[in-house]
Amino acid sequence: MKNTDSSQEMSLCSLILGKALATHPVTQAAVALGGSPGQALAASLLPGAVRWNNKLSRLPPLQVALCSSLLAGLVCYLHHLLRRRLARVGKHGYLQTLLDFMKSLPYVRDIVAKENAKVLRDLRAGVKEIHVEGVDPLTKLPKHKCDSKIVLQALRRLHSVDKEPELRTSTMSGTMYICDKKHLELLNSAYGMYALTNPLHGDCFPSVNRLEREVVGMTASILGGGPAGACVEACGTMTSGGTESIMTAVRTTRDFMCHTRGIDQPELVMAVSAHPAFDKACRYFGIKQHRIPVSKDYRADVKAMARAVNGNTIMLVVSAPGYPHGVMDPVEAAASVARAKKVCLHVDCCLGGFVLPFARKLGYNVPPFHFEVPGVTSISVDTHKYAMAQKGSSVVLYHSRALRKFQFTSITDWTGGLYVSPSHPGSRSGSLVAQTWAAMVHLGEEGYMEATKQLMEASIKLQKGIVAIPGLKLIGQPDMCLVAWTATNVNILELNDVMTSKGWTLNVLQFPNSVHMCLTMSNVDCVEMLIKDLQDGVNDLLKHGSDPAKGGKAPIYGMATSLPDRGAVNDILIMYQDVVCG
Numbered sequence: 073m074k075n076t077d078s079s080q081e082m083s084l085c086s087l088i089l090g091k092a093l094a095t096h097p098v099t100q101a102a103v104a105l106g107g108s109p110g111q112a113l114a115a116s117l118l119p120g121a122v123r124w125n126n127k128l129s130r131l132p133p134l135q136v137a138l139c140s141s142l143l144a145g146l147v148c149y150l151h152h153l154l155r156r157r158l159a160r161v162g163k164h165g166y167l168q169t170l171l172d173f174m175k176s177l178p179y180v181r182d183i184v185a186k187e188n189a190k191v192l193r194d195l196r197a198g199v200k201e202i203h204v205e206g207v208d209p210l211t212k213l214p215k216h217k218c219d220s221k222i223v224l225q226a227l228r229r230l231h232s233v234d235k236e237p238e239l240r241t242s243t244m245s246g247t248m249y250i251c252d253k254k255h256l257e258l259l260n261s262a263y264g265m266y267a268l269t270n271p272l273h274g275d276c277f278p279s280v281n282r283l284e285r286e287v288v289g290m291t292a293s294i295l296g297g298g299p300a301g302a303c304v305e306a307c308g309t310m311t312s313g314g315t316e317s318i319m320t321a322v323r324t325t326r327d328f329m330c331h332t333r334g335i336d337q338p339e340l341v342m343a344v345s346a347h348p349a350f351d352k353a354c355r356y357f358g359i360k361q362h363r364i365p366v367s368k369d370y371r372a373d374v375k376a377m378a379r380a381v382n383g384n385t386i387m388l389v390v391s392a393p394g395y396p397h398g399v400m401d402p403v404e405a406a407a408s409v410a411r412a413k414k415v416c417l418h419v420d421c422c423l424g425g426f427v428l429p430f431a432r433k434l435g436y437n438v439p440p441f442h443f444e445v446p447g448v449t450s451i452s453v454d455t456h457k458y459a460m461a462q463k464g465s466s467v468v469l470y471h472s473r474a475l476r477k478f479q480f481t482s483i484t485d486w487t488g489g490l491y492v493s494p495s496h497p498g499s500r501s502g503s504l505v506a507q508t509w510a511a512m513v514h515l516g517e518e519g520y521m522e523a524t525k526q527l528m529e530a531s532i533k534l535q536k537g538i539v540a541i542p543g544l545k546l547i548g549q550p551d552m553c554l555v556a557w558t559a560t561n562v563n564i565l566e567l568n569d570v571m572t573s574k575g576w577t578l579n580v581l582q583f584p585n586s587v588h589m590c591l592t593m594s595n596v597d598c599v600e601m602l603i604k605d606l607q608d609g610v611n612d613l614l615k616h617g618s619d620p621a622k623g624g625k626a627p628i629y630g631m632a633t634s635l636p637d638r639g640a641v642n643d644i645l646i647m648y649q650d651v652v653c654g
Contacts (some may be wrong), residue, residue: 172639184640191644195651204229235577240597244577246590249457251523255514259462262503262510269502272493280502283509284310287455290512291467294429295421295451296443303443307476308469309494310455310505314422315349316496317452317468322353322387324470324479325416325450329386331478333414341380342389343372344583345396347420350389360384370394370548372401378409385413391420392428392441396581397547398554398588400424404440407447416449416475422466423590425453427552430517430524438551443471450475458523460515460593461508523593527553530596534589537603543610547586556581556588562613570609576602 128136201209207226235244239256242248250256269277271284288308292298297306311317322340329335339360342350354361364376372390381388388410390401403419410417419441421428432438442451449471456465470476483491515523531553538544543561550556558564568578568587578587589595589602 188643188647192647192651195644195648199648199651202230202233204233237594239594242592242595243575243598243602244595245579245588246457246592247577248594249460249592250462251460251515251593255460255511258510258514259507262507263462264503266502266506269506271500271502271505272498277502280505283502284505287505287508287512288467288469291425291453291455291459292443292469295425295453295469296445296448297469301443303471305472306443306469307473308467309476309479310500310508311466311468311495312497312500312504313456313464313466314347314420314452314454315352316464317422317454317466318347318349318418318420319353319356320468320479320495321418321450321452321470322350322359323357324475325387325418326357326359327478328475329416335384335386337384338386339382339384340387340389341377341385343377343391343394343401345370345372345394345401346389346391347395347422350420359386370397370399372406374402374405374409377406378413381409381413381415385415387416387418389418389420392424393551393554394420395423395554396588397556397586398423398550398552398590399548400428400439400441400551402439403448404445407445410449411447417447418450418452419448420452422452422454423457423554424552425451426455426458426520427524427527430521431528431552433521434525434528436528443469455508455512458520458527458592459508459512460523461511462504465504465508526596527591527593530591530599531555534591534599534602537599538606541603541607541610544606547581547584547588553591554588555591556586558584558586559610562610566613567606567609570612571605574605574609576605 203209207229237248239250239252250259266280269280271277271280274281287310289298292303292306292308293301295306296302298304309320311320326338329338337360338358339362340350340354341362341364343366344363345366351361353359362380364380365373367373371394377388388406390403390406392403393400403417407417421442424441428438428441442448451469452466453469454466455461456463459465468479470479479494481491481493531550534555535546535550538546538555538557543559544557545560547556547558559567564585564587565580568580571578571587578589580587591599
């Protein structure tokens with residue numbers, strides 16, 4: 073099971089060798105004279121073996137041994153090199169592997185280096201240092217103490233260049249989820265109250281551990297867990313955000329499958345629409361990744377997922393809903409595959425965990441997606457999104473304690489004493505736990521039902537408004553309050569630039585080029601204005617024939633999506649991040 077690839081390679085080699093020997097003239101002649109294939113093989117090999125033995129007998133034994141060792145080493149090296157190359161082809165494809173090889177050639181490498189240097193200069197020119205009057209940039213620790221009033225004044229001046237948060241009329245997609253000022257003030261008060269606490273020291277701050285248990289319990293209760301749910305043993309922990317929840321679930325499952333199934337070459341199967349946190353987890357934890365396509369409705373292709381499963385598969389991944397298009401993957405179908413193949417199934421509910429359960433109660437068609445589905449083993453859900461807690465707050469859930477215990481890290485022989493930690497970080501902020509608890513208790517089921525009702529109604533209004541604009545069409549059929557669309561009569565990337573010039577911050581998607589708007593309680597009242605600006609933007613592009621907004625991102629995104637060399641795009645992204653980090 074653990075060496076599936078090697079076994080398949082050996083079987084294939086044996087089959088090819090067998091066919092070659094079976095059709096060899098010497099073999100066929102021996103069989104024709106009444107001999108067995110084994111006798112025929114011996115007859116064909118014996119003369120050659122005798123000749124080589126006579127030649128080698130004239131050489132010193134030490135020389136024969138050394139030459140044999142060198143030859144064996146060379147064969148092993150070539151085999152290892154070939155496996156690495158084939159693995160790279162399997163991961164990146166023939167085209168990307170060929171492009172990478174061409175870029176490694178001396179002449180081409182020099183050209184690429186010059187172009188990258190030019191791109192780097194442009195990036196540094198584009199990412200400018202923020203200059204705020206009265207607040208000089210710091211490159212070292214100030215020598216003297218500074219009065220608290222001056223510190224706060226400097227922070228206010230720096231904060232003044234940020235986009236002003238607006239409640240209910242924000243023009244940003246997603247990003248902000250808080251519903252009103254009183255709620256925000258409550259979270260700030262809870263945060264300040266627990267500012268000095270640390271869940272790692274439960275003996276000193278027992279209330280923080282209780283608050284975390286209750287946040288996990290409340291979250292599980294709306295996702296098929298708890299005493300009244302289908303999965304009574306559902307449990308979990310809090311994390312700093314969706315990425316940590318996903319990475320934690322992946323690592324926990326890896327260790328669980330290694331311990332229970334002996335899988336030491338783990339593989340994971342996910343759709344191309346799954347969150348990049350799964351890519352990050354696979355890179356961090358040495359897991360081979362299989363990316364399967366989505367169907368015409370932009371949901372994970374479960375048949376392709378089933379074909380990708382093998383003896384080393386530890387986890388299947390589905391989203392409810394996916395971040396790009398706001399559509400739910402077929403969780404029940406994927407769970408059926410997981411049960412049949414005896415692998416784990418993770419449902420990424422980071423976006424929909426605090427909307428879909430309440431949307432179902434309101435009568436919307438929400439198919440089963442959480443622990444109510446047999447086969448679901450873990451769930452990630454962000455409480456800093458639609459649970460309306462502050463960043464960063466999230467929860468990772470498991471269907472049993474038997475799985476969760478593989479998340480914990482214990483060190484028994486440290487000179488500093490016995491050590492155990494439930495998560496990747498050691499010390500954590502008790503403030504984030506407390507404000508999350510405060511958010512959930514403050515709103516309760518009633519508050520989340522009210523919010524979900526407004527969000528779903530706004531989503532339907534936005535969908536109708538988009539399809540009513542000639543040339544715009546939806547991408548998939550949204551299952552909640554994230555709506556994606558593209559254009560057939562104008563360049564959707566240029567339309568996004570026009571919307572940016574009007575003050576909107578939408579999310580740009582690729583494959584296909586499109587944009588989406590994630591509706592939250594911070595922007596729920598902006599739908600009519602968004603529809604009007606979209607209509608005006610399309611009219612502007614049709615009238616002018618090009619983007620009237622200067623300095624937009626359309627050329628950048630257009631180049632990135634059309635460029636076949638994804639390695640070059642990767643290099644540009646890394647350079648950009650390096651510039652931003654300073």
